[in-house]
Amino acid sequence: MAVAVRVEGLEKRYATDEGAVNAVRGVSFEVEDGEFFTLLGPSGCGKSTTLRCIAGLEKADGGEIAIGDMVVVSQSGAQVPAHQRPIGMVFQSYAIWPHMDVFDNVAFPISRGKGKLPKAEVRERVLEALSLVRLDGLERRPAPQLSGGQQQRLALARALVRQPKALLLDEPLSNLDAKLRDDMRVELKTLTERLNITTLFVTHDQLEALTLSDKIAVMRDGLIVQLGGPKDIYDDPNSRFTAEFIGTTNLLEGTVASRDGDVMRVETPQGTLVCAALDSLGPGDRAAIAVRPANIGVSAEPPNADNVLEGSIETVVFLGDSHDCRVDVGGELIRAFVHASRSVERGDKVYLAMSAADCRLLPPEAAFVEREDGGGASLRLGAGASPAVA
Amino acid sequence: MATAAQTVRRFAPGRLANLEPQYVILVGGLGLILALLVLAPLAILLFYSLWSVGPVDDGGSFTLENYRKTFLAGSTYRLLFNTAVFGIGSVALGLVFGVSLAWVVERTNAPFRNFAFVVAIITAGIPPLLYAMAWVFLLNERTGVFNIPFTQWLGWNKGIFSPYTLGTLVVVEAFRLTPTIFLMVVGLFRSMDPALEEAAATSGADMRTTVRRVTLPVMLPGLLGVIIFVGTATIGLFELPAILGMPGGIHVFATRIYLAMDTTPRDYGLATSLGTVAALIGIVGIYYYHRVTRVQQKFATITGKGYRPRRIDLGRFRKWAGAAIIFYFFLMVVLPSVVLIYASTQPFFKPPSISAFENANLDAYREIFGQEGFWIGLRNSLTLIATVPIATMLVSAIVSWVVVRSKARGRGLLDTLAFIPFTAPSIVFGLAFLLIAFWIDWIPVYGTIWLIVIVHVARFLAYGTRATNGAMFQLHKELEEAGSVSGVGWLTVFRQITLRLLVPSLIAGWLWVAIHSGRELSMALLLSTRDSQILSLVAWGAWENGRSSEAAAVGMILMVMMTVIVILARIVTVRLTREHG
Known part of the structure; x- marks a missing residue:
């Protein structure tokens, strides 16, 4: 299968009051076409930063990122701005624009800028996206009047309407209450499978990761510590960290x-x-x-x-x-x-x-730390996801 | 897999590759504009304070003579003393009024609470010039309304109140500051999570302990911010000291600078050296304001919907609190407005009496409508209101966006630049622009209203950017990011999302600037010529020449204009918020 998203040696540093922080320290992975790929880890592990570098919302300090055929971050430092990347994204806060109604929120990506479509097509695409997330009939509802679950689905429709090469989800379920979260998880799974869309999902919730993903990258301190299918990760953790976290x-x-x-x-x-x-x-x-x-x-x-x-x-x-x-x-x-x-x-x-x-x-944990210092070792760890298959 | 690419990892070659062109243009352009508007005037002020001759004379050399002369004069020390008493006294008294009112309105079950808000908003909009005039009518030794019992009933030569003392100045300024302090402190109360107080209560602390150990410490940085803010504004104030102080020989910075520029020949040395000192005091004040409010931001939790503070049951004091609010309304709104309307109908101010009412007429209005200067002033004031607020808020929104959102280098500097105009008293700012206008006389802006437009925009940017910064901070970053990942360029995102969502704050800021620009006197005072005078100057001119009824009449017209603006802005805001559901 073709590679939909390729990340190689991604690095990101932040300058803070306490000095520079290496948020991402050489992360590499490939997501295949139609795959549901999850970045999983505790807060501060660099998973969201990685996703935001892919989206172009953060500038990578090193490494290379490609979405489909488009190299969006190149080794030479050239970066394609976010709005020129073929992506759709759902944010933790949903980021529904309160000054627009449901229709205008979804229509925004295809009625302005370079991706502008004729009016009739915009309407068709928006209605299609809305029915996909079961929001039909609510087109003219002002966005702030939607419930949390509806806002979530609206954000999803807005991310999908452009038919992006990659769907990026930044902890989209974490603001929902428990019951709704279970429903949305199932819905998200069904939807991404039906559309066969390449999805990058960021979460700190191991249950979400295990149930949704085709592949999981467990992250810690800006590195991928293990990469594999949900069952591999669950059954064959390669470190104490993964074993305890999942x-x-x-x-x-x-x-x-x-x-x-x-x-x-x-x-x-x-x-x-x-x-x-x-x-x-x-x-x-x-x-x-x-x-x-x-x-x-x-x-x-x-x-x-x-x-x-x-x-x-x-x-x-x-x-x-x-x-x-x-x-x-x-x-x-x-x-x-x-x-x-x-x-x-x-x-x-x-x-x-x-x-x-x-x-x-x-x-023992000490050995893991040693490997961390080895810099690009994350890939070796990831590739050899099960060093000792039972 | 791609291990090779990892081992040969390289970094972006130069910093330039990391800077997006829009930031370079924005930050560079804005920085240049702000530097011209803000730094250049202050620099030129400093220059002339160290130069032996004024801007209209040729030659000259570097000298410290201006400062030596200024600080050898005893009057300067009286001025410093007066300014200190005026600033500290009125802010302290204003805090007592403002904080108690805010506490009663926000945290007790006193009646007329919402009414107090309306009163505060109205009074915060009264031009200081008019407020000062009203208190002259009320306190005049022979004809003042408050002195009626002594002059008419007891037949004394003069009453016990006098408008022209330092004490009066302090009290009237404290009255004038009360609504501003009230509104700011209410904001502080509201940004405080009530759960903090509730946690103290459930930990067994009684009301007094809660206030002392939790409420006040949490509010302290905010309160300090309020104190420095209104204190700096008061020290630079011209109108009240000019009307209540100058006749009694009580000078502060602003009036002394005015006097130095009002004599012939103008005393540029004194004006610029005093102005520089005043600006320095302001810079120190604003530096601490900045530090204090930065601390406050760490504390503040804006709870929005969840705001349901516990209200303290005042019991039998409840009706007294209600009475205090009514009394406050009379003192702040009814008395000054009524006395101004009354004064505008009297050829010469007489205490209200049957004969005075019989003689009431609209001659003063007829008189000013017949003056060409009035119409020039009206046209210019309308020009100010039409241009200054829009320009200010637009530039503020762009500056805030760069300061809050972008990671561009130098954005902090931009923020500081935009805020500097707050440091200097208005009249000093006007003086600095006068010097600039002489300096660059090849730009034909002196003598036109556009010079005053520029000065106003430069000064009100300090306020505008505070408002838009705050709004931008509250605007969730992801709302704009969602625009970027939708395949839309940054300019469209800024126009269609950022600006649109800022509209309520922009209108609120527009209103503030419109009111202040429309009523502002001290900046235009030194800059205006016959063709560029504005309404507040017309009123001031009439007052200075003893035509008090005309001054009151122009003042009333100004008030009506301001009220119309407030109502219009309110209607627009309500309509917009309804639209957004």
């Missing part, structure tokens, strides 16, 4: 004891665990093991599994379909889920069972 996870610290083919034995204070080997580690290295609570079996009798830990239940929270338990294993609290049909109580002695495949071996 989903809930238990982390056990330990030291690699030995390697036997594809598996490694790791000594932890909780016991020795067997897990898939990681090439970058050898016996004696510090490491961490990540296990999702959903992948831990809880039983009263000793089970038959690769790894078994013994502990006692410290807290139980009833979640409706399950019990969310924290089990004290050698002083460390490990989170696990027990089906609602079973009864568990605080103080119960239980066994935790984990398969070697579900125990993800991670390099």
